[in-house]
Amino acid sequence: MAEAHPVGFQWVMEAKSRGAKVIHVDPRFTRTSAHADTFVPLRVGTDIAFLGGVINYVLQNELDFREYVVAYTNAPTIVSEQFRDTDDLDGLFSGFDPETRTYETASWQYDSQENDGAQREDHEMQRETASALQHETHGLSIDSEVRRDETLQHPNCVYQVLKRHFARYTPEMVALTCGVSEEDFLEVCKAWTENSGRERTTALVYSVGWTQHSVGVQYIRTGAILQLLLGNLGRPGGGIMALRGHASIQGSTDIPTLFNILPGYLPMPNAEQHTTLQEWVDAVRHPGAKGFWANAGAYGVNLLKAYWGDAATSENDFCFDYVPKITGDHGTYRTVLDMIDGKVKGYFLLGQNPAVGSAHGRAQRLGMANLDWLVVRDLFEIESATFWKNSPEVETGEIVPEECRTEVFLMPAASHVEKEGTFTQTQRVLQWREKAVEPPGDCRSELWFFYHLGRMVRERLAASTEEKDRPIQDLAWDYPVHGEHDEPSADAVLREINGYEIATGRPLSLFTEMKDDGSTLGGCWIYTGVYKDGVNQAARRKSRHEQDYVAAEWGWAWPANRRILYNRASADPDGKPWSDRKAYIWWDPDAGESGEWTGQDVPDFERTKPPSYRPPEGADGVAGIAGDDPFIMQGDGKGSLYVPQGLIDGPLPTHYEPVESPFRNPLYGQQANPTRKEYERDENRMNPSPPEEHSEVFPYVFTTSRLTEHHTAGGMSRYVEHLAELQPEMFVEVSPALAAQVGLEHNGWCHVVTARSAVEGRVHITDRLRPLRVEGRTVHQVWLPYHWGSGGIVTGDSANDLFGISLDPNVLIQESKVGTCDVRPGRRPRGQAMRDLVADHSARAGVASGAYPLVVTTGPGAASGGKSDGDPTPDPSSGETT
Amino acid sequence: MSSDRTGQGSIHDRPGPRGRGAERSMVPPAEFTSYYGHNVVKPSPWEHDIPAYLFAGGVAAGSSLLAAGASLTGRPALRRTGRLGALVAFSFSMVALVHDLGRPMRFLHMLRTVKLTSPMSVGTWILSVYGPFAALAALAEVAGLVPAGATQGRLRWAFRLLDRFGGPAGVVAGVTAPSVAAYTAVLLSDTATPSWHSAYRELPFVFCGSAAAASGGLGMIGAPVTQAGPARRFALGGALVELVMERRMERSMGLTAEPLHDGHAGRLMKAAQSLTVLGGVGTLLAGRSRSVAVVSGVALMAGSACTRFGIFEAGQRSAKDPKYTVVPQRERIAREGPTRYPDHPVGGP
Amino acid sequence: MFGKRNSLYGPVDPAPETGYVDAPARKGFFTDTSICIGCKACEVACKEWNDVPGEGFDQLGLSYDNTGSLNANSWRHVAFIEQPRKAAEEKAPPVELGMPALRPDGVGATDVGGAGGSDGAEAMDFRWLMSSDVCKHCTHAACLDVCPTGSLFRTEFGTVVVQDDICNGCGYCVPACPFGVIERRKGPQGSKNVGIAQKCTLCYDRLTVGETPSCAKACPTESIQFGDVEELRERAQRRVEDLHGRGVMDARLYGNDPDDGVGGTGAFFLLLDEPEVYGFPPDPVVTTADLPRMFNRATTAGVALLAGAVAAFVGSRR
Numbered sequence A: 001m002a003e004a005h006p007v008g009f010q011w012v013m014e015a016k017s018r019g020a021k022v023i024h025v026d027p028r029f030t031r032t033s034a035h036a037d038t039f040v041p042l043r044v045g046t047d048i049a050f051l052g053g054v055i056n057y058v059l060q061n062e063l064d065f066r067e068y069v070v071a072y073t074n075a076p077t078i079v080s081e082q083f084r085d086t087d088d089l090d091g092l093f094s095g096f097d098p099e100t101r102t103y104e105t106a107s108w109q110y111d112s113q114e115n116d117g118a119q120r121e122d123h124e125m126q127r128e129t130a131s132a133l134q135h136e137t138h139g140l141s142i143d144s145e146v147r148r149d150e151t152l153q154h155p156n157c158v159y160q161v162l163k164r165h166f167a168r169y170t171p172e173m174v175a176l177t178c179g180v181s182e183e184d185f186l187e188v189c190k191a192w193t194e195n196s197g198r199e200r201t202t203a204l205v206y207s208v209g210w211t212q213h214s215v216g217v218q219y220i221r222t223g224a225i226l227q228l229l230l231g232n233l234g235r236p237g238g239g240i241m242a243l244r245g246h247a248s249i250q251g252s253t254d255i256p257t258l259f260n261i262l263p264g265y266l267p268m269p270n271a272e273q274h275t276t277l278q279e280w281v282d283a284v285r286h287p288g289a290k291g292f293w294a295n296a297g298a299y300g301v302n303l304l305k306a307y308w309g310d311a312a313t314s315e316n317d318f319c320f321d322y323v324p325k326i327t328g329d330h331g332t333y334r335t336v337l338d339m340i341d342g343k344v345k346g347y348f349l350l351g352q353n354p355a356v357g358s359a360h361g362r363a364q365r366l367g368m369a370n371l372d373w374l375v376v377r378d379l380f381e382i383e384s385a386t387f388w389k390n391s392p393e394v395e396t397g398e399i400v401p402e403e404c405r406t407e408v409f410l411m412p413a414a415s416h417v418e419k420e421g422t423f424t425q426t427q428r429v430l431q432w433r434e435k436a437v438e439p440p441g442d443c444r445s446e447l448w449f450f451y452h453l454g455r456m457v458r459e460r461l462a463a464s465t466e467e468k469d470r471p472i473q474d475l476a477w478d479y480p481v482h483g484e485h486d487e488p489s490a491d492a493v494l495r496e497i498n499g500y501e502i503a504t505g506r507p508l509s510l511f512t513e514m515k516d517d518g519s520t521l522g523g524c525w526i527y528t529g530v531y532k533d534g535v536n537q538a539a540r541r542k543s544r545h546e547q548d549y550v551a552a553e554w555g556w557a558w559p560a561n562r563r564i565l566y567n568r569a570s571a572d573p574d575g576k577p578w579s580d581r582k583a584y585i586w587w588d589p590d591a592g593e594s595g596e597w598t599g600q601d602v603p604d605f606e607r608t609k610p611p612s613y614r615p616p617e618g619a620d621g622v623a624g625i626a627g628d629d630p631f632i633m634q635g636d637g638k639g640s641l642y643v644p645q646g647l648i649d650g651p652l653p654t655h656y657e658p659v660e661s662p663f664r665n666p667l668y669g670q671q672a673n674p675t676r677k678e679y680e681r682d683e684n685r686m687n688p689s690p691p692e693e694h695s696e697v698f699p700y701v702f703t704t705s706r707l708t709e710h711h712t713a714g715g716m717s718r719y720v721e722h723l724a725e726l727q728p729e730m731f732v733e734v735s736p737a738l739a740a741q742v743g744l745e746h747n748g749w750c751h752v753v754t755a756r757s758a759v760e761g762r763v764h765i766t767d768r769l770r771p772l773r774v775e776g777r778t779v780h781q782v783w784l785p786y787h788w789g790s791g792g793i794v795t796g797d798s799a800n801d802l803f804g805i806s807l808d809p810n811v812l813i814q815e816s817k818v819g820t821c822d823v824r825p826g827r828r829p830r831g832q833a834m835r836d837l838v839a840d841h842s843a844r845a846g847v848a849s850g851a852y853p854l855v856v857t858t859g860p861g862a863a864s865g866g867k868s869d870g871d872p873t874p875d876p877s878s879g880e881t882t
Numbered sequence B: 001m002s003s004d005r006t007g008q009g010s011i012h013d014r015p016g017p018r019g020r021g022a023e024r025s026m027v028p029p030a031e032f033t034s035y036y037g038h039n040v041v042k043p044s045p046w047e048h049d050i051p052a053y054l055f056a057g058g059v060a061a062g063s064s065l066l067a068a069g070a071s072l073t074g075r076p077a078l079r080r081t082g083r084l085g086a087l088v089a090f091s092f093s094m095v096a097l098v099h100d101l102g103r104p105m106r107f108l109h110m111l112r113t114v115k116l117t118s119p120m121s122v123g124t125w126i127l128s129v130y131g132p133f134a135a136l137a138a139l140a141e142v143a144g145l146v147p148a149g150a151t152q153g154r155l156r157w158a159f160r161l162l163d164r165f166g167g168p169a170g171v172v173a174g175v176t177a178p179s180v181a182a183y184t185a186v187l188l189s190d191t192a193t194p195s196w197h198s199a200y201r202e203l204p205f206v207f208c209g210s211a212a213a214a215s216g217g218l219g220m221i222g223a224p225v226t227q228a229g230p231a232r233r234f235a236l237g238g239a240l241v242e243l244v245m246e247r248r249m250e251r252s253m254g255l256t257a258e259p260l261h262d263g264h265a266g267r268l269m270k271a272a273q274s275l276t277v278l279g280g281v282g283t284l285l286a287g288r289s290r291s292v293a294v295v296s297g298v299a300l301m302a303g304s305a306c307t308r309f310g311i312f313e314a315g316q317r318s319a320k321d322p323k324y325t326v327v328p329q330r331e332r333i334a335r336e337g338p339t340r341y342p343d344h345p346v347g348g349p
Numbered sequence C: 001m002f003g004k005r006n007s008l009y010g011p012v013d014p015a016p017e018t019g020y021v022d023a024p025a026r027k028g029f030f031t032d033t034s035i036c037i038g039c040k041a042c043e044v045a046c047k048e049w050n051d052v053p054g055e056g057f058d059q060l061g062l063s064y065d066n067t068g069s070l071n072a073n074s075w076r077h078v079a080f081i082e083q084p085r086k087a088a089e090e091k092a093p094p095v096e097l098g099m100p101a102l103r104p105d106g107v108g109a110t111d112v113g114g115a116g117g118s119d120g121a122e123a124m125d126f127r128w129l130m131s132s133d134v135c136k137h138c139t140h141a142a143c144l145d146v147c148p149t150g151s152l153f154r155t156e157f158g159t160v161v162v163q164d165d166i167c168n169g170c171g172y173c174v175p176a177c178p179f180g181v182i183e184r185r186k187g188p189q190g191s192k193n194v195g196i197a198q199k200c201t202l203c204y205d206r207l208t209v210g211e212t213p214s215c216a217k218a219c220p221t222e223s224i225q226f227g228d229v230e231e232l233r234e235r236a237q238r239r240v241e242d243l244h245g246r247g248v249m250d251a252r253l254y255g256n257d258p259d260d261g262v263g264g265t266g267a268f269f270l271l272l273d274e275p276e277v278y279g280f281p282p283d284p285v286v287t288t289a290d291l292p293r294m295f296n297r298a299t300t301a302g303v304a305l306l307a308g309a310v311a312a313f314v315g316s317r318r
């Protein structure tokens, strides 16, 4: 956190000065570790085992916050008798289909709900469209009252299932798997549990060290289970803090630049399942389910009205047909592979540098070199605009500048200080930014670019009578412009996002004011309120010294300016604070007419619904939420320790080895995530892992991450003198022991080899990396920053060239935090010799001939599992030398 | 050097935060810590112009003294050598000084102010007093060389003036000359450069002795043996003072004397010593032979130059090695505790 | 000749001492290195605000420090010190680990005893110290004392600043500084003030308009605290006591004592190890404290030279 969120880390330092204990769990000692009270090094990719161990410690010693757990989580809920856990199936859950490598989830459901599941879930399709998680986001679909045993004794209640599931994760097993000493592990267990409960809370902070794994989503799930068990959610000082990346990356998931969702986490409609507005809305609101997603219709209609304005009417389903539909995997990695296959003609890259920043750099560049046209809008002439003339593939002859067919249009972009608008920060806070300086020369804002591009396209199509052009012709595309260059008004855009009453223009103040009859419009329902009372709430900058610690008047947080989600959980079932120290939101029976929720934050609950409220029989939607159901977006109002729906790889987190690992999974026969998304192609070979042979060709584990001094793919730091000089060269961190073993010299050169490529860097020998003992063997971990590329003031090899493409099945995030490699002294070879080196390693590892690692290594299908059932045809355009 | 646990090349192989410092030293190997062996203080940015300037300044100062004495005691050849030598040396030193400025065009900024805490400012003023008089005296000397017929032209008044004031100017130059020779020692020692600062007690004597030796040597070269007696005595005295005080200086400097023995500076100091001894012995015989006088004079001048360069180099080296900053301060702390007002530490930087 | 003794040594308030009437309170920094996260925001903010050119693109291999030192082109410098183990525990002889030589066959994982955990017993005894260094704005500033042009001057805030248009590049301040801070700018070509002495101005331009210095403003953790020196000294005292109370016995202040060899620094530090570990001199004394004695010795030597010359002539015949 200190490395990549130094400004946010000031609060950790402040907490520390007030007595908080800081624990850092990371494969390597970083600037964060330097300030942690305890640093626990672990083997990269084993956090589920580690956290599973903590969960086991909590459950075995009954250290959970029992009142909270019983009242607020699904711990008492009874799971289907048909459910079989990984213990029984050697690492698989019941319902596994080796053919598709996905699950049939009926057996995962709550007792008596088994038969609803089958219809709801098609995991194969959901994996393709990264849509499984929508079910979690949009709440569990639970039709009727679920069976609960509040004594938690029922053998099939979630609590007992959980207890059995994690029983294997003993301290010895954690030590064996993670390379963490039992002592360190127990210290973490003690600290975490001692600082949780009524009087104390513990916060969990994670970022991409957890997400970029083939089991990334399950990492976070494990954290969530633990925080729920300890009563750390919805309470001050607790929670799970996802540290987001770029300044407004939170904003870009809220109002997404992703293929699978629309603003406000509405799912991108699917051509097969969502043929009408109603089908689409029902897919979100789950008719009959409890919770606030019940109003999804209003959110959807308001979005459509924002898109198509007057053209969107109730008669034409508010132009729902105009919304593009997805048919499968349109993710960035699929798209790049399609480029290699010549299936993509043109590409827009806006503020992204995949030639350096995305996994499998070589595939990225080869893909982009096979387009008709490419538009790059950036502050600098980044590698993604220059790959055709200076990429490593030019060196190897795989891209010939004179012959590269891609026409690149580089458009200069205005930077964040050269335009106005909002950032949505990591904690969901929107902050308005003024323009500080005029952009130089031809640099323009994104808003300008898209508005005028849209305007010009519409002008071109104005006379068209073709049906396919109607969505563009009908778009509501008029924003006030100002200034010399006709800059559209960002303020007007924010007002539209907030939403307003169409007849009067009155800004909406809360999403509950949104109507599904077309009388209101709003671009993103969760942002409604940011322009409350016609005031730009995001522009508020009252100093924290002039308000309480919640700082409610600093910017504006979605939803409804609420700083802690699910904060009803900060009070006990009766609505009283769990403790005075941790009082945050509580029920005040004397307030209002007959009592109100009140406290320091905006209550995340209906203000006047008393704790004693019990829904009438058969009630659904908001009315179905009881007065003691804090998790109001969930179908049962409870925090989910166990998720019957929403995850492709299982209802509970399970330790799987990373796709590339020198170790056999010590917990189960199933080696790695069996449901992960793989692209089995010749250019995407994986290093072998046990039980496969030859994993010793790539004996070391490597991980990549950030340096404070650089930013991501380096466009914003390697091209800027005052930053570039701070870390001027690509380097590779190794422990003294590994250096001794390989024969590396400090500040000399080494190169790192995988089945994809080899990259070189200066050797950095440091005790901050230390070998760990795993399964009785020593494992050496190697660390690389991923900021370098061939452009800019300081250049170097790109760590992403080392990775292949393996994705988490739920959200299609790449496993770019862990792989296996070889490390060799000296600089890497150049030109063809470099490809030869990689080919030689691949041959020795037995992956050169199109073989692809086993995906299923246990249970049914283990024998046939996965082996080269992908696309074994060598791709001529990739220039592979096999 | 230290090696780490693995015995392999690593970060710990270099003088690291916990590296050991001493390589070769006269005192027992000093254990000290530093930041990757980086210097604590910065070496002066001065280049060889500065020791050349120190040398030339000394030659000028001594020469002016000899010239004044010669003028008062009627030794024209010695006077001529002294006056002209002083001017040449002084001009040379000024060129060296200006050349060394980062912004030579701004030389005159030194005359904006008089600053007693700045030896360079004091020195500048000393030179601005000394310089014109030395120049005047030298001009008078030159004028004296002009054939009588040529002094009757339109510039006749100037020649007369020079004739009249040359003598007194030479005397003033002579009287101010010792400060020219001595201030340069303060110039060096008023720094945090360990081997300069810790030498502050003896360095003025070394420099003055060196100035006498060099200028005496010049006198021996430039004046016939018959007139050069004072120059020989001056040179001999200077050489003795230089040799003796340099010894004492080294003893009082402690660890920071080490750079005077090592490396390039060590070689220069050794050469200086030999040359000075040689020249000094030569002066004893130089009364009889002009060639011995010339050889001795050259040796003395070379010895003086080597002294200046040697001390300069040693200081630069002492600044570049953190040992010479850290160890003496640590020793002082061990002896006297950290420096606290009003107790004033004696010695070291 | 040098006024009262105080002006070269001892505790004084520098601005009034220099002659400012109604000077504002002395300004300075308290840099608490125990909360520095090594982000280098201070380095960058300083360069941006003061238009300081880049220092070059050398990978120094000194932990994460690629700046190396305070110098003409780096007025803030963040030091990184990796301490694998305490000096006291340093193991004397290198120990052969018995690692089998694996090259060229390249099998990395070796069998050793035990199932899991960190390899090696000393695993956790490791520190990574970070510290942002800057000009100390000494009470008795040698750089200022020795500057022959008056380019270096004492501001009304008690700070020490170079006037670029006065400095003639004589370089005298460079060896005079006991902390090795100030330096003459050598390049890069084309940048401004080449040949001129350069160092932190404590953002004099910002102070005069009531702004916080750029580096302190950028520091996310308030490791760099800007303010009135008097108040900062008290704060530092409280902080060190607090740390001692928490068992951080390594914590110590550096430069805060007005009785020290430079009369206390305007920018002082809380350190977690000996000063020299961070590249500071352990017991700095302003060089001009000895100046009266130096001039005395020089005068004696000069007189001796004169006497020697007289003696060389007196009583001699040819």
Ligand SMILES: Nc1nc2c(c(=O)[nH]1)N[C@H]1C(S)=C(S)[C@@H](COP(=O)(O)OP(=O)(O)OC[C@H]3O[C@@H](n4cnc5c(=O)[nH]c(N)nc54)[C@H](O)[C@@H]3O)O[C@H]1N2
Pocket (backbone or CB within 6 Å): A001, A003, A004, A005, A025, A026, A027, A028, A030, A043, A044, A045, A046, A047, A206, A207, A208, A209, A210, A243, A244, A245, A246, A703, A704, A705, A706, A707, A708, A709, A710, A711, A712, A713, A817, A818
């Ligand atoms: N200075 C700077 N700041 C940035 C960025 C930048 O590039 N530079 N990027 C921004 C962006 S886009 C993002 S997404 C965030 C990312 O912020 P972070 O996630 O904090 O960034 P990383 O450095 O990639 O990874 C964090 C840590 O995860 C560790 N790690 C790797 N694998 C594992 C694992 O399996 N388990 C555990 N426990 N730890 C592991 C790494 O060693 C690393 O120290 O930072 C943002 N902030």
Ligand SMILES: Nc1nc2c(c(=O)[nH]1)N[C@H]1C(S)=C(S)[C@@H](COP(=O)(O)OP(=O)(O)OC[C@H]3O[C@@H](n4cnc5c(=O)[nH]c(N)nc54)[C@H](O)[C@@H]3O)O[C@H]1N2
Pocket (backbone or CB within 6 Å): A208, A212, A245, A246, A350, A351, A352, A353, A354, A356, A357, A358, A359, A377, A378, A379, A380, A382, A413, A414, A415, A416, A446, A704, A705, A706, A711, A712, A713, A714, A715, A716, A786, A799, A800, A816, A817
């Ligand atoms: N191996 C490995 N790979 C990783 C990661 C990892 O941890 N390890 N992390 C991943 C993560 S979390 C991320 S977010 C990605 C980041 O990867 P990318 O997003 O591809 O990389 P950036 O360098 O952040 O690209 C942003 C570009 O936007 C430009 N830019 C800045 N402001 C503007 C603007 O206002 N308008 C426009 N048009 N352009 C602008 C910048 O100059 C820069 O070139 O990398 C991912 N890749």
Ligand code: SF4
Pocket (backbone or CB within 6 Å): A004, A005, A006, A007, A008, A246, A247
């Ligand atoms: S770059 Fe921006 S987002 Fe990142 S730490 Fe600095 S201020 Fe925060």
Ligand code: SF4
Pocket (backbone or CB within 6 Å): C135, C136, C137, C138, C140, C141, C142, C143, C144, C160, C176, C177, C178, C179, C180, C181, C182, C199
């Ligand atoms: S630290 Fe050095 S440069 Fe700064 S004021 Fe003191 S003597 Fe001058």
Ligand code: SF4
Pocket (backbone or CB within 6 Å): C143, C146, C147, C148, C149, C150, C151, C152, C162, C166, C167, C168, C169, C170, C171, C172, C173, C174, C196, C197
């Ligand atoms: S270099 Fe400039 S600032 Fe330094 S002493 Fe010389 S004139 Fe003064």
Ligand code: SF4
Pocket (backbone or CB within 6 Å): C045, C046, C047, C049, C050, C075, C076, C134, C199, C200, C201, C202, C203, C204, C213, C214, C215, C216
């Ligand atoms: S005070 Fe100003 S000049 Fe000094 S280091 Fe900080 S930013 Fe730079």
Ligand code: SF4
Pocket (backbone or CB within 6 Å): C035, C036, C037, C038, C039, C040, C041, C042, C043, C078, C130, C131, C132, C218, C219, C220, C221, C222, C223, C224
């Ligand atoms: S800005 Fe602050 S925290 Fe960052 S390196 Fe500088 S002093 Fe340390």
Ligand SMILES: [Mo]
Pocket (backbone or CB within 6 Å): A208, A244, A245, A246, A249
């Ligand atoms: Mo990111």
